[in-house]
Amino acid sequence: MDLTKHATTLGRHLKQKWGERVHKVSINAAFTCPNRDGSKGIGGCTFCNNASFSPSDKKIVTPISEQVLAGQKVIVKRTGAKKYLAYFQSYTNTYAEIDYLKTLYESALNSPNVVGISVGTRPDCVPDAVLDLLQSYQQKGHEVWLELGLQSSFDASLQRVNRGHGFAEYVDAVQRARSRGLQVCTHLIAGMPSEKPEDTLVSLEKVLALGTDGLKIHPLHVVKGTQLAREWKRGEYQPMTQADYVQLVAEIIRRTPKSIIFHRFTGTASEELLLAPAWCSKKWIVLNDICNALEPERA
Numbered sequence: 001m002d003l004t005k006h007a008t009t010l011g012r013h014l015k016q017k018w019g020e021r022v023h024k025v026s027i028n029a030a031f032t033c034p035n036r037d038g039s040k041g042i043g044g045c046t047f048c049n050n051a052s053f054s055p056s057d058k059k060i061v062t063p064i065s066e067q068v069l070a071g072q073k074v075i076v077k078r079t080g081a082k083k084y085l086a087y088f089q090s091y092t093n094t095y096a097e098i099d100y101l102k103t104l105y106e107s108a109l110n111s112p113n114v115v116g117i118s119v120g121t122r123p124d125c126v127p128d129a130v131l132d133l134l135q136s137y138q139q140k141g142h143e144v145w146l147e148l149g150l151q152s153s154f155d156a157s158l159q160r161v162n163r164g165h166g167f168a169e170y171v172d173a174v175q176r177a178r179s180r181g182l183q184v185c186t187h188l189i190a191g192m193p194s195e196k197p198e199d200t201l202v203s204l205e206k207v208l209a210l211g212t213d214g215l216k217i218h219p220l221h222v223v224k225g226t227q228l229a230r231e232w233k234r235g236e237y238q239p240m241t242q243a244d245y246v247q248l249v250a251e252i253i254r255r256t257p258k259s260i261i262f263h264r265f266t267g268t269a270s271e272e273l274l275l276a277p278a279w280c281s282k283k284w285i286v287l288n289d290i291c292n293a294l295e296p297e298r299a
């Protein structure tokens with residue numbers, strides 16, 4: 001299984017750029033989210049139980065530098081990587097006063113062996129001051145990624161999951177970020193309620209037409225404690241099948257220029273939280289199937 005034959009992966013890109021393997025190390029800075037605290041919405045996205053993508057999510061924040069070192073110890077044993085990208089992953093990692101953000105980001109950037117940061121956020125939560133700050137890190141030679149959770153280009157789909165922003169906010173954020181030379185990674189979710197695979201391809205085309213530097217694709221999964229879980233239990237939401245997801249991602253890869261860097265082709269949730277689809281927990285099988293779907297064409 002080697003998807004790098006078919007697409008440019010973040011791992012391959014970083015290795016070429018930095019001369020050795022660079023691995024992401026996840027940071028939990030205990031941010032909240034404007035779609036949970038009432039400033040944009042209440043209750044959050046219907047699929048969001050933040051613990052599902054940060055299993056150790058706790059409200060007590062371990063100092064960033066300690067998190068980086070702890071993450072490095074695990075990763076170096078597993079992969080041998082000696083350089084790292086600090087990944088601010090949980091919740092909305094630009095949702096705070098600029099001085100506080102500066103302290104957090106620089107705590108990560110000043111940690112040993114960290115070559116840069118990747119900051120995950122919502123498209124409606126990236127004021128110019130944040131983009132200027134990230135740009136200043138990039139200008140100092142750090143690797144900097146802004147990860148924007150778009151999920152779908154269809155406003156009706158975004159409303160359906162209580163996303164609290166539309167496509168227009170994404171367009172604005174991407175334009176302001178890329179005009180500063182920042183690298184943008186766009187997150188898309190396949191299997192959004194009431195969407196078909198073709199709709200995800202329409203979202204892809206819109207994202208590519210506007211311009212992005214990276215893509216992160218994952219299937220919508222149903223996790224415990226969410227509104228989506230209640231909808232799924234009532235039979236109001238049906239997750240994608242593994243076969244449909246594999247075919248869709250293969251098609252996304254076919255349609256995406258090699259200049260665009262894939263940060264992820266699928267996503268998993270912890271076993272304790274995942275309700276459906278069960279195949280989400282078998283990441284390597286899914287990746288292998290995607291590779292097999294592409295093999296006859298480009299092998």
Ligand code: SF4
Pocket residue numbers: 033034035036043044045048049050090091092122149163
């Ligand atoms: S924007 Fe992100 S953190 Fe906020 S509710 Fe939605 S998925 Fe959760």
